[in-house]
Every structure is written in structure tokens, then in C-alpha cells.
Amino acid sequence: MKAPAVTAVTARPERLTVQWADGTRGEFAAIWLRDNLPENRHHHSGQRLNDVADLPRDSRIRSSSVAGTGLSLAWQDESQVATFALDWLYACATGLPGRPEFHPRRWLQGATLDAKRDFALLSWPAIQSDARARLGWLTRLLQDGLAFLTGVPSIEGTILEAMAFVGRVAETNYGRLFDVRTVAQPENLAFSDLGLGLHADNPYREPVPGFQALHTLVAAPDGGDSLFADGFALAAQLQADDPDSFTLLTRTPVPFRYRGTGADLYAERPLIELSCTGAIAAIAYNNRSIQPLRLPAAECTAFYAAYRRFAELLRDPRFQLSTRLGNGDLAIFDNRRVLHGRTGFASVKHPRHLQGCYLTRDSVCSEAALLRAALAAES
Ligand SMILES: [Fe+2]
Incomplete structure (x- = not known):
């Protein structure tokens, strides 16, 4: 799913909000983003490698930035920056899969x-x-x-x-x-x-x-x-x-x-x-x-x-x-x-x-x- 242009991003410690040009608004909890880090997926099967009990109890966002087709997040408790594909965030924001x-x-x-x-x-x-x-x-x-x-x-x-x-x-x-x-x-x-x-x-x-x-x-x-x-x-x-x-x-x-x-x-x-x-x-x-x-x-x-x-x-x-x-x-x-x-x-x-x-x-x-x-x- 190809996402329209991003018009606004708001990063608070507990959540990220993204607004797209077609009016779609996505709100993502910090803990949800931490659970869905792309690097936590197996490179071949796509299955998740981590379990919820492995996540920090209090994931908090420090800052965010958009560059090209990706959105990067810095965490308060972790030096590694996370990058999410904007198309993927947009697909998540638009709700139910389009399956009949x-x-x-x-x-x-x-x-x-x-x-x-x-x-x-x-x-x-x-x-x-x-x-x-x-x-x-x-x-x-x-x-x-x-x-x-x-x-x-x-x-x-x-x-x-x-x-x-x-x-x-x-x-x-x-x-x-x-x-x-x-x-x-x-x-x-x-x-x-x-x-x-x-x-x-x-x-x-x-x-x-x-x-x-x-x-x-x-x-x-x-x-x-x-x-x-x-x-x-x-x-x-x-x-x-x-x-x-x-x-x-x-x-x-x-x-x-x-x-x-x-x-x-x-x-x-x-x-x-x-x-x-x-x-x-x-x-x-x-x-x-x-x-x-x-x-x-x-x-x-x-x-x-x-x-x-x-x-x-x-x-x-x-x-x-x-x-x-x-x-x-x-x-x-x-x-x-x-x-x-x-x-x-x-x-x-x-x-x-x-x-x-x-x-x-x-x-x-x-x-x-x-x-x-x-x-x-x-x-
Ligand atoms: Fe029957």
C-alpha cells in the first residue's frame, strides 16, 4: 500500500501520531512500536522473534524524524534508533485488512x-x-x-x-x-x-x-x-x-x-x-x-x-x-x-x-x- 505524503508527526513519550495528506491519522503506542520493530522479525519467515515479556516495561519515545520513505524514532532508554517504513505505518493506520x-x-x-x-x-x-x-x-x-x-x-x-x-x-x-x-x-x-x-x-x-x-x-x-x-x-x-x-x-x-x-x-x-x-x-x-x-x-x-x-x-x-x-x-x-x-x-x-x-x-x-x-x- 503506497502512502500519501506525511503532513504532520507528533512524538510524545508514550505515543506517536502521524497525519497523512489524505486525512488518515495514525496513533501508535510506544509499546506497540517497540514490539513491532522491523529488526525483531525473522528475515525469511517474517515471524516475530521477540515476546512481549522481552520488551522494556516502560518504552518511551525521545524524538522522531521523517526522511524519504521512512520514519525514525529515538528512545529514551536505548541508543539504537528504530526506523519504520511509512507505507507500513499507513497500512496499519487504515484499519482492517481489505480481505472480503x-x-x-x-x-x-x-x-x-x-x-x-x-x-x-x-x-x-x-x-x-x-x-x-x-x-x-x-x-x-x-x-x-x-x-x-x-x-x-x-x-x-x-x-x-x-x-x-x-x-x-x-x-x-x-x-x-x-x-x-x-x-x-x-x-x-x-x-x-x-x-x-x-x-x-x-x-x-x-x-x-x-x-x-x-x-x-x-x-x-x-x-x-x-x-x-x-x-x-x-x-x-x-x-x-x-x-x-x-x-x-x-x-x-x-x-x-x-x-x-x-x-x-x-x-x-x-x-x-x-x-x-x-x-x-x-x-x-x-x-x-x-x-x-x-x-x-x-x-x-x-x-x-x-x-x-x-x-x-x-x-x-x-x-x-x-x-x-x-x-x-x-x-x-x-x-x-x-x-x-x-x-x-x-x-x-x-x-x-x-x-x-x-x-x-x-x-x-x-x-x-x-x-x-x-x-x-x-x-
Ligand atoms: Fe445439510
Whole structure:
């Protein structure tokens, strides 16, 4: 990031203030500057060599000066002068990294949206060969939590080939991929022909799968429509309508369990998870795998009232994006944000078949960042 010209620098013992020509103002604590000295970084890996306990307890600035692209600092307790790149200080002053995962675009009124018009859609040839189109698609996937591919060959296993362009597949007890089709004795209702209400997958895992991809190999001609809703937008709606219910759902640990062949998985987490700054960070709604809550009766009754309020929002058709995925269509969504479901279908007449897989969330963010850097370097 290229910084504009510096217009003013003020050095006080406990902090440095820098003003740039575009109005950006950076304030840096002396202890923070001492911790971030460039010479405290490994020359190859860039990782920090020092620990906070190595720093002087009372770092104090004596003076500062700007020369060319650098800013030098003299300390009161140390003879060695520190030099910081102004571009680096400017990047630190401008706040959050510009990564799309930090800038989600919420969409509440799902019923007014069209999957292929309003969300990122890329063809099978384009994701393989058009890096710029893939970056645009990944960026929108990270911002909207949902995107689609079209024309992915309806051949078993091709989903893994497609996901190699998106992120890292996470293997589970279902394997690297799983088949979604009707079986006689399903261990999971996903493997029946019943409709499924909006849910997040696998809240009984640690961590919960980051992204989920579903590739339609054989669509049902009647029924089996896909449903999606933005769980972050719905949680924000609950917060606005009924703040007490929202708070209860963020603070009550809910047990989730899956027991099947080769796995007995258990985790506890709130239905709405907040980040350390209080932002909505994850939704873990899955009525099929919630276990009996162990709460005193009065608390349990209050929890159920809040749980119902949220469930009613999830059922509200105004908030659901409904789409019919055809053979070769692939949907991918942020499983910790975008809830998914389906309408029922008649499996006896029509053997609907999807293949799915999970991807780690950080690997999808990383793929977008690497691609952005590579394309920026090219241009
Ligand atoms: Fe699911």
C-alpha cells in the first residue's frame, strides 16, 4: 500500500501520531512500536522473534524524524534508533485488512432474490481457466456466503476436482465427499426424501465445517428444491425484534450429537455465536441434532421461547431464497453463516443424487488472498 505524503508527526513519550495528506491519522503506542520493530522479525519467515515479556516495561519515545520513505524514532532508554517504513505505518493506520471475509454483505429478503442473477455464478470452464473471473467469484462467495457453478460435469467425484480451485476439502467420517441420495435406513435424514428445514451442517463437530459444496448429479424433476437464508441477517433481525431472545441464544450452550457408523461426535455451542467484539460470527441451528438441554426448568422455558422466535424467522418464506438446481449445478455456501434446506421429493419415481463435501473456511479465504496477490503482481 503506497502512502500519501506525511503532513504532520507528533512524538510524545508514550505515543506517536502521524497525519497523512489524505486525512488518515495514525496513533501508535510506544509499546506497540517497540514490539513491532522491523529488526525483531525473522528475515525469511517474517515471524516475530521477540515476546512481549522481552520488551522494556516502560518504552518511551525521545524524538522522531521523517526522511524519504521512512520514519525514525529515538528512545529514551536505548541508543539504537528504530526506523519504520511509512507505507507500513499507513497500512496499519487504515484499519482492517481489505480481505472480503471482513466485509460481509448481508441479504435478508431471500425470497426477492434469484440465485443465478443475484449471486456469483461461474461456468465450469471459467473456474478452471479464467483467474480473474475466479477471483471475482471467490470474493463474492466470501461476501455473500453463497455462490454457484454451472456446467460441472455430472460425473461422480467431479466435485473434488472443482473444489481444488476453491479451497481445501476437509475429510470427515463421511469421507472426503458424501452422497446425498435416498437410502432405506438413513443414519441422517439428509439421506431420505423428506424435506429439510433450514439448518447448518454438523454443529456436533469441532470445528464446524467452514464451507459446504453440493453438486447436483441427478436432479429430481419435481421437488427437491434448494433453500438458503442468510443466518447473519436473520440473527440481526431477531436482535432488532427481540433483543432478550437474541442474547439468550448467544449465551446458552446447546448440546449437539451425531452417532453413526464409525463416529460418535459431541459438541456444545450457542445457536448464535458472537465474536470477541460482539459481532454475529456463526449460526449453529440444526434441530435434528440438538440433544436434550440440561437446564433448570425456568431457564429451559425461557430458552425455548427464544429458540421458537428464531425458528419462526427461519420458517418465514420472505427470508428464504428458493432455487431449483439442475444437473451439473453446484452450490457452495458458508456453513457457519448461510442456512440451507430443501423441499421433499418422490425418490421412488426419481432417484435424485447429489454429492457434497466440506471445505475448511480459512483455506477458501487464503485461496482468494493468494489469487488476488498473484494477479496484482502480474498487472
Ligand atoms: Fe445439510
